[in-house]
Each structure stands twice: as structure tokens, then as C-alpha cells.
């Protein structure tokens with residue numbers, strides 16, 4: 282697959298600065314490997330602060346003209362970018378499976394999902410309305426203009442190599458901003474391929490730049506530059522806090538999508554099939570490596586045993602393997618560190634009295650494959666209930682009353698996604714509103730869409746991505762006070 286993608290021009294190994302494929306100044310490179318096999322796919326440029334400053338300068342140059350284009354012109358470029366990504370969704374999906382490991386069908390699904398943000402913001406570009414405010418004096422008029430913030434630094438993770446980029450870059454470009462993207466060093470190839478398609482779509486050189494390599498050096502350059510007016514980040518809470526603190530020195534706008542600890546609450550009155558399907562979907566998407574994956578499955582005592590059995594049966598039927606394999610629905614974890622984390626969370630739970638229903642250890646396939654796992658008798662004090670698992674392990678916790686479920690669900694610093702399964706309409710409203718979460722899925726395990734705002738409360742983040750609200754993150758409200766005469 283790699284050889285075929287390479288000869289078709291889909292594997293790029295240099296950074297992308299000012300519309301040119303660029304090596305690191307010192308010629309250094311880093312390996313990009315396939316997590317399913319350990320094979321090196323290619324070596325990409327390992328960049329740092331200097332290259333980042335070059336990218337910022339290019340983005341600043343491009344901002345002058347891009348922000349002055351009409352919304353309709355920017356919209357057309359974005360629409361062409363969307364069309365090109367969709368026309369190459371198979372190749373981009375293959376590239377993603379190669380570097381990230383997710384099953385090919387899921388990868389192609391992410392390409393469509395990622396592209397949907399570009400299509401949506403191509404349309405939204407034309408709807409950046411301002412406001413006229415009744416004046417305080419008879420001869421004055423007050424206008425509110427929405428203007429692009431300027432150069433945006435976008436730092437993204439490996440779990441959604443395309444979608445986490447398009448969610449940021451599409452609204453930024455739609456508003457007239459230009460961007461410097463720092464994809465994860467584990468999955469830069471999808472980002473580079475998307476940048477190539479952006480240029481083919483007519484998005485001007487410098488409007489989209491990609492640098493990767495030394496994450497903290499690149500991060501520092503983005504933070505230190507007064508020209509970068511906005512940092513948008515998806516990743517760990519620890520790095521997000523560092524970026525937020527670092528952005529203070531130049532007072533940048535900041536959007537953060539950080540870790541979650543999603544509760545998935547299954548009430549006695551749930552439709553068992555619906556709950557099963559929803560819990561499977563939210564827990565095992567991307568082998569559990571998403572920030573909205575159910576982290577704790579809270580099951581009411583009356584349905585607990587029945588649910589645990591049915592859930593284990595469903596989990597044991599999932600095929601694990603290389604994402605290119607026929608029928609595979611669970612790929613490898615991203616790297617050894619991810620496996621160690623999952624192992625240690627499972628061990629901690631077992632040592633404190635949890636029981637493994639199925640799975641519980643590394644998969645016989647080796648590499649970074651982990652057995653899809655269900656553990657019961659999990660308690661709120663266990664590490665697995667407090668930390669983001671980011672792996673295919675479903676911890677089941679038991680509760681008695683609705684009040685207890687809400688208390689358990691909210692007992693965390695995170696507040697991204699939550700899920701509830703119930704057939705009672707009254708309960709669904711009551712509980713949704715009591716949950717301290719940015720997103721609540723009711724009888725539904727997959728809740729992300731480009732048309733609705735995505736984001737967390739508490740320490741899960743700041744700002745929203747997707748929907749009309751996602752545009753505001755890249756705009757400033759500028760008041761113009763005008764004398765009527």
C-alpha cells in the first residue's frame with residue numbers, strides 16, 4: 282500500500298512552508314511508522330523554531346491578501362478543497378490506516394467526516410454578518426464588524442489525523458485567517474497530503490503551512506510570535522494547560538479540546554439493544570482512542586448483569602487486527618506507551634477488586650494490539666475511573682439511583698461528552714441538564730457532526746468547534762463608531 286501511495290504522490294516527507302515543500306534547516310528527519318507492523322513508512326523533516334518562524338512569516342504575508350478576498354472567493358477555494366479530498370477519500374483513508382492503524386472503513390469514514398467541516402465552512406464563509414446598534418447620540422451610528430483574528434497556530438493529535446485539522450483550518454480559512462499546522466509527529470502524512478490538495482484547490486501559498494518535528498520548540502515559536510493571534514489545540518489536558526499559560530505572554534485567543542472522562546449511563550428503563558449498540562459505538566471507536574469515548578459505563582443495578590453479559594458477548598465478537606484486514610473493527614493502539622497505560626489502569630483496577638469479564642491483556646497478535654476488554658465491579662476511586670483510558674477497555678460501574686448516577690458522572694475535572702440511555706423523556710431532559718458536560722448523547726453513541734458545536738466544560742477545554750459557533754473562534758468583534766455626517 283505504501284509503495285502505491287508513494288508513487289501516486291500521496292506520501293510527502295517534507296514540511297510545507299509558503300507553498301513550498303521544505304526540508305528542516307539541519308536536514309534532520311524522523312521516522313513515521315505503521316503501528317500495526319512496526320514498519321517505517323517514510324522519514325519526514327524534523328523541524329523546530331526556525332522553520333516555524335518561516336511558516337508564521339509566510340502565513341502573515343498570505344493573510345494580507347487572503348483576508349481581503351471576498352467571502353465568495355474563499356468559499357470557492359474551500360469547496361474545491363472539499364471536492365478534492367472526497368475524490369481521493371480512498372487514498373487518504375489508506376494513508377491514515379497506514380500511519381494511525383484504524384480500520385480502513387473507519388479511516389475512510391474519518392475522511393468524509395473531516396471533509397464535512399470544509400464543506401460546511403465553505404458555506405458558512407458567506408454568512409459572517411455584523412451588526413448595527415442603535416446609537417446613543419442622534420448624529421452617530423454604531424456598527425459591529427467581524428474581522429479575522431490573523432495567523433492561527435493549529436496543534437493537533439494523532440487519533441483523528443484529518444478531522445482534527447479540518448475542524449480548525451476550515452473555519453479559520455473561511456473567516457480570512459491563515460494557518461500554521463503542527464500535526465502529531467505520529468501521523469503527519471495525512472496532514473501533508475491534505476495540504477497538497479489545498480494548494481491544488483487554489484488556496485494561496487502561505488495560507489496553509491505544515492511544520493512538524495520538535496513539538497515543544499514548534500509550540501514555543503508559535504506562542505512567542507506576536508503575529509500568531511490564535512492558538513487552537515486538540516490533545517492532552519497537560520499540554521493544553523501549558524499552551525494556555527504560554528499564550529498569556531502575547532495575549533492570544535485560545536481554543537482547547539482536551540481530555541474527557543465520559544460517563545455512559547445506562548438506566549434500568551433503557552432499551553437494551555439501543556444501549557448496547559450505543560455503548561459499543563462510543564467505547565470502541567478507534568479502539569477506544571478518542572476523547573469522547575465512554576470512559577466509565579455506569580449501569581443501574583436492575584439491568585447490570587443482563588447488560589454486562591450482552592455487552593461482553595458483543596465485545597468478544599469484534600475482530601482485532603491490521604486495519605487493512607477483512608472484517609477488522611479494532612486496530613492496534615498507537616504505540617507502546619498507550620499499551621502500558623492501558624495495562625497499568627487494568628492492573629490497578631484488578632488490584633482494588635475489579636473483575637475481568639473478557640480480555641484484560643495484550644493481544645496474541647503482539648505489537649500494540651490489546652484485547653477488547655470488559656471489567657466489572659469497578660469503583661469510582663480506581664484510577665481507571667479517574668483517568669482517560671484511551672484504549673479498548675470498558676469499565677462497568679454499578680449505581681442505584683438517578684441522583685447517585687449524576688453525582689458519580691460529575692465527579693471528575695473533565696466535562697467533554699456524556700451519554701445516557703433511557704426510555705423516559707422526562708429523565709432524559711433532567712439528567713442531560715444536570716450533567717456538567719459540553720455534549721450529551723441521549724440514546725446515541727456517536728454524537729459528533731460538523732453542524733453542531735463540539736467542546737468541553739471544566740478542564741476539558743475552551744471554545745467550540747463545528748457549527749456556526751465554530752466561526753467565532755477565528756473572528757474579532759470590532760466596533761466602528763461613525764459620525765453620520
Ligand code: ADP
Pocket residue numbers: 436437438439463464465466496497498499500501515516517518520521523
Ligand atoms: P496525545 O496524548 O493525544 O498525544 P499530546 O497533548 O501529547 O496528546 O499531543 C497533542 C499534540 O500536541 C501533538 O501534535 C503533540 O506533538 C503536541 N505537543 C506535545 N507537547 C507539546 C508542547 N510542549 N508544545 C506544543 N505542542 C505539543
